[in-house]
Amino acid sequence: MNVLIICTEKLPVPNIRGGAIQTYIGGVAQKISAHHRLTILGRSDPELLPDEVVNGIRYVRVPSDGIFDKYAEGVVQFLNQRTEHYDLIHIFNRPRLVLPVRNTSPQSRIVLSMHNDMFNPAKIHPDEAQAVITTLERIVTISNFIGNEILRYYPQAQPKLRTIYSGVDLDRFAPWMESQTALHERQVLRAQHQLESKKVILFVGRLSRNKGPHVLVRAMSQLKHSDAVLVVVGGAWYSDNRVSDYIAYIRSLAERASLPVVTTGYVEAHDVHRWFCAADVFVCTSIWDEPLARVHYEAMAAGLPFLTTARGGNPEVIINDNGLLITNPDSPLEYAEKLNQLLSNMDHARQMGLRGRRLTEQRFHWDRVAQEILSVWG
Template sequence: MNILMICTEKLPVPNIRGGAIQTYIGGVAQLLSKHHKMTIIGRSDPELPDEETVDGIRYIRFDSQGVLDIYMSHIVPYLESSREVYDVIHIFNRPKMVMPVSSVRPDARIVLSMHNDMFNPNKLSKQEGDAVVERVETIVTISNYIGSEIVKYYPQAESKIRTIYSGVDLSRFAPWKQSQSALRERDSIRAQHNLGNKKVILFVGRLSRNKGPHVLVRAMSELKHTDAVLVIVGAAWYSDNHISDYIAYLRAMAEKSPIPVITTGYVQASEVHKWFCAGDVFVCTSIWEEPLARVHYEAMAAGLPLITTARGGNPEIIRSNNGVIIQNPEDPSEYASHLNSMLSNLGGARQMGLQGRKLVEEHFTWNHVAGNILDVWSRVKAASVSSVDEEQPEERNE
């Protein structure tokens, strides 16, 4: 089949600036291209040409300035003028794209992948939402939580929804106890930051209040392990190291912490795995209803035990004793209690981490993700052939 993927307007593909959706597309694109002809539309970037073919995948990039309307003002005319016929158009996280794309490609089979709650009535009108649900063949969701939110607003969507969890590169993220390269990365980054044999509590993510790292800093006041250190990896936005008011506040808190707190600033996507190698416990502090943060997969692949929150899709990743769930993400004491327990029994914590690694190997590799997407596309194609057959008049024997 001839497949077109349309990424969002925020960040480019490949994921040279980071981004969960961009990482997802980058993780599966090469695997998918072994089976189908692939074109990917994404945002332009100074470091990437507007059009290129890499490893058989065609990339087309348009200016967006991070604004959907500007992005669409290029995509729609392009699709209208292009003679390329696509069997499936796979749109990522922008239900608002569906009807404009459909207007110039009325015969296209459209699949929509949802990584956030973009069907929320505050983001999408009921009239447009109804039209989108009717138009698309399948709505792929990053977690059961996102699917349930869509169904809450649009019950008629239920039969079209399919959860496909994200994935991770097992070769990049590996437990340091089982990988010589991961051990070297661990030793190197610990030496760079004078961490020695300290117990490293790791947070990785965008630094904003709804991500909750300030609660984790507060929890350090109740930590019983003076040989611990908290490392906060991230910035206000991808590839952006400006000091927001929140980051200034976070760093001021960190300076007063009885437990050392390191804030790294922005770390490139190609380098972030090193911090996972260096960690002992991974903590996701999401206060908002997180769709399901992909850092969970990276932490599990690196063999780290998880502490995450009962928000959105995050609890869906806690299985087979690979971590614990914080019920009240705004309570520092709850984090401190679990951290004290894990750091008092690092052997047990590492066993939890290895359970997570096993889960990733069994369910959350890019091969698993690509296989599930291929299944969606094949079902869409089969439905297309079936509908065409039904429209053909039966032959009669005269």
């Protein structure tokens, strides 16, 4: 088949600026292109050509400035000007693109992947949403939670839904106990930050209140382990190191914490795996209903035990004692209690982490994701 994948307007593909959706597309693209002719349509970027072929995959990029309407206009213009027919068009996370794409491509099959709650009536008019669901052949969701949110508004979508969990690069994210490369990364980074003898607790993500890292910083004052250090990796947005009011607040809390808190600022997507190598425990602190943060897969692949919150799809990756669930994400005390539990028995914690690694090898690798996408396409 001749297939077109349409990414979102926020970040480019490949994921030179980061982004979960961009990482997902990048993870499966080469594997899918072995079976089908593939074009990927995404937003423009100063570091990327507007139209190029890389390893047999065509990348077309249109202006967006991060604005949906501008991007949608570029998508429609591209489809109107094309000289070839796409048998299947796979749109990512933008149900509002479906009808404009259908109008330009009446004979194409259309599949939609959902990574967020974009069918919420606050984000798409119910009449349009119902027309979109009717138009689509299948709706792939990143978690059961996202599928259930769609059903909450539109039960008629049930026969078209399928959950396909994301994946991770098993070579890049590897346990330091089992990989000489990961061990070297760990030793270098820990030496650079004077963390050689520390128990490193890691947070990775955008620094915003709904992501919850402020609760974790507050929890540090209640830890019983004087050798514990919290490392907070991330910025206000992808490729953005500006100090927002919230980041200033985090840094103020960090300065007053009784144990060290390191804030790294934004770390490039190709370097972030090094911090997973350097850590001992990973924590996802989401206060909002997270669809299912991909950092869980990265932590598991790196052999890290993790804490995550009972929000959205996050609990779906707690399997076979590979992590612990935080039932109240607003409670520093609950984080402290569970971190004390892990840090008090590091051998047990590492066994939890290695169970997570085995899970990624069995279930959460890109080969499996690509095969499931191919099965949806038929």
